[in-house]
Amino acid sequence: SGPFTILDQSVFHKRYLRKMRDLGEGHFGKVTLCMYDPNNDGTGEHVAVKALKHDGGGNQHECWLKEIDILKSLYHANIVKYKGCCTELGGKVVQLIMEFLPLGSLKEYIIGCKIGVPQCLLFAGQICQGMEYLQSKRYIHRDLAARNVLVENDNLVKIGDFGLTKHIPEEKEYYRVRDDGESPVFWYAVECLKESKFSFSSDVWSFGVTLYEILTRCDPAMNPPKKLTEMLGHTHGQMVVTALISLLERRKTLPCPKDCPHEVYMLMKQCWNVDPDQRPSFKSLIESIATIRQSYEG
Ligand SMILES: COc1ccc(-c2cccc3nc(Nc4ccc(N5CCN(C)CC5)cc4)nn23)cc1
Numbered sequence: 001s002g003p004f005t006i007l008d009q010s011v012f013h014k015r016y017l018r019k020m021r022d023l024g025e026g027h028f029g030k031v032t033l034c035m036y037d038p039n040n041d042g043t044g045e046h047v048a049v050k051a052l053k054h055d056g057g058g059n060q061h062e063c064w065l066k067e068i069d070i071l072k073s074l075y076h077a078n079i080v081k082y083k084g085c086c087t088e089l090g091g092k093v094v095q096l097i098m099e100f101l102p103l104g105s106l107k108e109y110i111i112g113c114k115i116g117v118p119q120c121l122l123f124a125g126q127i128c129q130g131m132e133y134l135q136s137k138r139y140i141h142r143d144l145a146a147r148n149v150l151v152e153n154d155n156l157v158k159i160g161d162f163g164l165t166k167h168i169p170e171e172k173e174y175y176r177v178r179d180d181g182e183s184p185v186f187w188y189a190v191e192c193l194k195e196s197k198f199s200f201s202s203d204v205w206s207f208g209v210t211l212y213e214i215l216t217r218c219d220p221a222m223n224p225p226k227k228l229t230e231m232l233g234h235t236h237g238q239m240v241v242t243a244l245i246s247l248l249e250r251r252k253t254l255p256c257p258k259d260c261p262h263e264v265y266m267l268m269k270q271c272w273n274v275d276p277d278q279r280p281s282f283k284s285l286i287e288s289i290a291t292i293r294q295s296y297e298g
Pocket of ligand 1: 023024025026031048080098099100101102103104105108147148150160161
């Protein structure tokens with residue numbers, strides 16, 4: 001590159017991308033820890049690289065390119081940073097390059113270390129800030145859960161996966177999807193289960209389940225699928241969704257976690273209101289959580 005070549009920081013060359021280890025798999029994507037090491041001396045930077053798992057044809061490729069465009073357009077302290085792309089075969093294969101968050105998913109982090117209620121509420125508030133920003137751009141996440149939140153450090157979390165994120169056009173209130181493979185039904189609002197109707201309010205429902213995960217410290221014995229399946233009794237297969245709908249409509253929800261302040265459980269219950277319009281906004285959740293946290297810190 002000559003003296004006048006504008007160095008485009010968002011172009012990553014495959015030859016300098018060194019695979020270190022797998023970080024996890026999403027719906028159609030696989031994320032790997034790589035070192036981007038153009039000097040080839042091990043002094044490069046760690047990056048998280050997401051690629052399409054298997055291009056199963058269909059509209060997967062354009063969905064993948066759409067996911068990349070969405071993350072590229074987001075700039076917020078509580079959303080994982082887009083760094084660039086690595087293209088191969090003339091753009092046929094595109095890999096998404098993101099900042100690497102060393103402490104991994106909130107789910108793993110919380111199981112590992114017993115954090116107190118104030119830190120739980122700090123993380124919950126940050127997730128709401130990221131979601132409020134996402135909604136300001138008219139995106140619905142559709143897969144908000146502790147597994148998709150990443151930890152930068154003891155005081156900072158970011159939303160880290162946008163595999164199911166969709167844009168809601170101005171004139172529309174919700175997004176209707178054909179049911180795709182493994183849907184996270186135990187994080188889904190009742191209208192998502194009944195009519196596949198996703199909206200800003202259904203993301204609030206999923207936040208309520210994520211808040212429950214945080215306050216249970218992601219204890220496997222208390223996790224939403226396990227707890228809700230227990231409440232369903234001995235229902236199996238497709239009947240699960242039908243039974244889950246009637247459970248949620250009878251306002252049978254996840255129980256209050258141990259040492260969870262009553263007012264925090266009340267917030268979860270509001271997020272799980274059967275009527276989407278009765279659920280709080282992320283804006284009001286940010287204020288409520290901050291108030292509770294301040295009362296906790298005295
Ligand atoms: C659904 O799976 C993922 C996996 C990684 C990511 C992702 C995206 C964008 C940035 C980013 N940084 C990290 N960091 C990270 C660090 C450690 C681990 N480990 C997972 C396996 N554990 C045994 C050790 C920690 C996972 C992810 N993950 N990550 C998103 C979704």
